[in-house]
Amino acid sequence: MISLQPDSATPLVRQVFDALAALIDKGSLRPGTRLPSVRGLAREQGISTMTVTHAYQRLVAEAYVEARRGSGYYVATPTKAQPRHRPFVGRTQVDSLWLIQRVFEDDSALLNAGCGWLPPDWLHLEGVRQALASLARKSASGLAHYGTAHGYLPLRQQIQTQLAARGVQASPHQLVLTHGATQALALLGRCLLQPRDTVLVDSPGATNFFAALRAMDLRLIGVERRLDGPDVQALATLAQRHRPKAFFTTTTLHNPTGSQCSPAVAAQVLKLAEQHDFHVVENEVMAGLEPPGAVNLAAMAPLGRVSYVGSFSKTITPSLRVGFAAVSEELAEKLVYQKMLGSLTSSELNEKLVYTVLVDGHFRSHLARLGERLAQAQRQVCDGLEAAGMELFTRPQGGPFVWAGLGRDGVDVQAVAQRAVAEGLMLAPGNLFRPDLKPTPWLRFNVAYAHDARLYRFLSQEVKRASRPPTR
Incomplete structure (x- = not known):
């Protein structure tokens, strides 16, 4: 019925969706036609049933297909009230x-x-499903709590072990779990900075984070990114001229350039931070995917001059929204206070799921x-x-x-x-x-x-x- 390309970078879910949608648009599959069963199409194409399920669900969402309980999936009759495509065309302003x-x-x-995200079938969704099943078998009382202010202790201990493997020393009390790396960065901004302060950022860098900093009424100045990391000569000049309070940067698999910070440049960044007394926030949401020999600023300086931010969105799934900040104990208490003011605790259920995935033997x-x-x-x-x-x-x-x-x-x-x-x-x-x-x-x-x-x-x-x- 359809032909897939397993070696293509286009996700299999999208390939299945596009192929079936094209057949329906051309009239090859007429309204009322029953699609192959999920297991049947998965067996025919040599793909997972989850991939077929996601593609069918997307076809339902786009009004190509209707699901009939206990019967299967059928080609839907198109109506004018249900447009099948919603492309961003016409007067859309790309800004x-x-x-x-x-x-x-x-x-x-x-x-x-x-x-900015990975395809669903590239993520560790099977690990999440197994973790969900494991938690569901345990006492329901564990699903009824707000959690602790710092976050789920076993997960913080597991993060401590992972960071130690990268040379970053942090006790569980120095780790604060957050609603994704975005919240961790925002909390650090509120704790380290005051309105109208000057802050240095990578240029280019993460556009949504820039917007968050501007919303705090901060003055952003970009440090040009080179192949080996931030331009340290420009950083020295800007630090001398503007006396920034902080520098937000990424050392490995930088977004958007994909570049790496060299050991020599990392050492220079830390030297300038000490010389000009600014705090360095290292945003490492790609941790776990870094190439051999990658450096971390937080492994080269104590948590006090440097704060480290991580996440599991790129390695497990973004839907759980679990991130963390590794900071000094004094700063950790400030982060917890700001976290509780803004959102109370983070989701202990999601944190338990991430912990269960991390300790499972299949994650590595x-x-x-x-x-x-x-x-x-x-x-x-x-x-x-x-x-x-x-x-x-x-x-x-x-x-x-x-x-x-x-x-x-x-x-x-x-x-x-x-x-x-x-x-x-x-x-x-x-x-x-x-x-x-x-x-x-x-x-x-x-x-x-x-x-x-x-x-x-x-x-x-x-x-x-x-x-x-x-x-x-």
Whole structure:
């Protein structure tokens, strides 16, 4: 009935959805036709029943299919009141607000080439299912508590062990569990900074975090990112001129460039932090996927000068929203106070689920497979982007992100992204990743989604457009 490409970077869920949707759109599958059973299609295609289930559920959500209890899935009769596609076309304005709102939406009508998440079938969903089943068999009383202010102690102890393996020394009392890394970063911002303070950030960097800092009435100044980490000469000049209170940075698998901080640059960053008395916040949400030899600032300096932020969204699943901050004991108490003021405790149920996944014997093998899959996707997408004429900032050693440019300053990448929307492609224009929003010819790509001939054809046309002499 359908043909899948297991080696493609396009997720299998999307391949199944697209193939069946195309058959329905062409009339090959007429209204009322019963689709193959979940087990039958999974057996026929050699894929998991979970993959087929997710694809069928998406077809139901898009009004292609209706589920009949005890009978199966049937092609639905289309109605004018139920449009099947919801692409972001027409007057959509691709700006920073648009990116913040759309970057986590998995809309099947778009190829999300610039998104910030991994496909569901790349994540450790089977581990989560097993953890859910395990917790469900235990006493229900454990599901009825708010939890503790610092977070679930066994998980903090497990994080302590993982951090020690990276050279970061933190006791359980120095670990505060949060509602994802986003909350951890926001709490650190509130505890370390006051309105109108100056804070340094990577440029380019995480656009949604920039918006959060601006909402605190902070003054953001970007430190240019180089292949080996932050530009330490620029950092020294900015620290001397602006006397910042903090520097938020990422050392490994940087978002959006995919670059790594070298040991020499890391040492210089810490030296400047000591010399100019600013706090360093190390945002390491890709921990567990870093290549061999990766450095951590928190392993090179005590928790006091450096605070470390981590998450499990990229290695387990973002739906659990469990992150953490490793900080000094004094700062931990401040974080807990701010956390309780803003949201009370974090979800102990989610924290128990993450703990159960981490201590399961299959998590290490999942990380290894995920790392290999990302490395393969990096090679495919980097080759495809270069073949299309794009300039690579670097060939990342892992992680989901690639930073690639159209090769000439002055290219309006927002206009490029706007044209891409009309072609069913979601791109992430590089100016949105700069704290000053200055124009740049660069874009972020997610290798888990970007290996697609439609994207490469579009980019090849845009490279040719950019190479034309400007009209006068």
